[in-house]
Amino acid sequence: MLFLLLALFGCLSGITTVLFGFGGGFVVxxxxxxxxxxxxxxxxxxxxxxxxxxxxxxxxxxxxATLKHRRAGNLKREYLWPLAAYIAVGAVFGAALVGALASEWLRWGFIFYLAFTLLDCLLRRGFLHHDGQAPARPLGPMKSVGCGVLIGTVASSLGVGGSVMSVPLLRRRGLGMTQATAMASPLTLPVALAATATYLMTASRDLGTGFVAYVDLSAFILLALGAWLGTRLAARWIGRIDDRKHAQVYLGLLALVLLSMLWS
Known part of the structure; x- marks a missing residue:
């Protein structure tokens, strides 16, 4: 039963990664x-x-998810580089903090991160509504550095991809939800790669058989297989969801994860 649950949640994470730019952290x-x-x-x-x-x-x-969006033509290089490089720098720093923090502190950091993002998207203009008329605005050098390092640090220390920061950021630069969420997948890769490498090198506790540093190998395999299936199922819906409904469902999913963490 546990194996089936992990595979199902992995599938869900694959679906939400393709359609909403998040899934690994907010589901897993x-x-x-x-x-x-x-x-x-x-x-x-x-x-x-x-x-x-x-x-x-x-x-x-x-x-x-990056491969699916690349084939659909949703990726824009000017919003990926050099932002991805600064996110990777922040990811190394954030991952190094994990071993020094208590588990409960990380949990509350995760909760605060979600609550702040939800309030920001609901109360500040520019996220829920996008008319598609105004041209998208590129990120300036200072914004790329500041936002990139912050996204990487927060994302890797909490085990999320950073889409909760990158999607609203790109949305407010004039991108529609399909493109903003598409960009979240390649921007998640530097977080995932840099953070995983840091966890493997800096883990302070040996958990025994079935673990590499803090990574649960059996859970990883089942979740990854489920994610592969989920991305295949979700690919057919890329670009077919109404922009405003896409934004509303995005926030609704974040609210569900927040409630789950508060209930725990």
Whole structure:
């Protein structure tokens, strides 16, 4: 039953990665946290394991989603580089913080991150409505540096892809939801790669067989297989969702994850 649950959540993460730019962290982290927190062997590191395993799954789901969006013609190079390089720098720094922080502190950081993003998107103009008439505005050098490092640091320390920061950022630069969420996948890759490498090199605890540093290998395999299936299922819906409804569902999914983490 547990194996089936992990595969199903992996599939869900693949679907949400393709359609909404997030999935690895916002689906995998709450699930693994709930499963591990009551285990006496892993409970003390439940959030660290959830975060590290999540970043490994994100490598798979983000790479697959990037290929789908590239084939659909939704990626714009001017919004990917050099932002991706600064995100990678921030990801290394954020991942290094994980081993030094208590699991409960990481959980509350995750909750605050979600709540702030939801309020920002709901209360500040520019996210829910996009008329498609005004031309998209490129990111300036200073914004690329500042936003890139911040996105990478927050995302890797919480085990998420950073789409909750990059999608609203690109949305407010004039991109529609399809393009903004498409850009989130390649921008997630530097977070996932840099953070995973850092976790493997800096883990402070040996969890025994079935783990590499903080990464739960069996959970990773099942989640990654599910993510592969999810990206294939979601590909047919790329670009076919109404822009405003796309933005509303995006925020609704974030609210569900927030409630899940608060309930835990």
């Amino acid at each position: 982290v709450p699930l693994l946290y709930h499963l591990l927190r009551s285990d006496p062997d892993t409970g003390g590191s439940a959030m660290q394991i959830a975060v590290a395993t999540s970043t490994c799954v994100m490598i798979v789901s983000a790479a697959l």
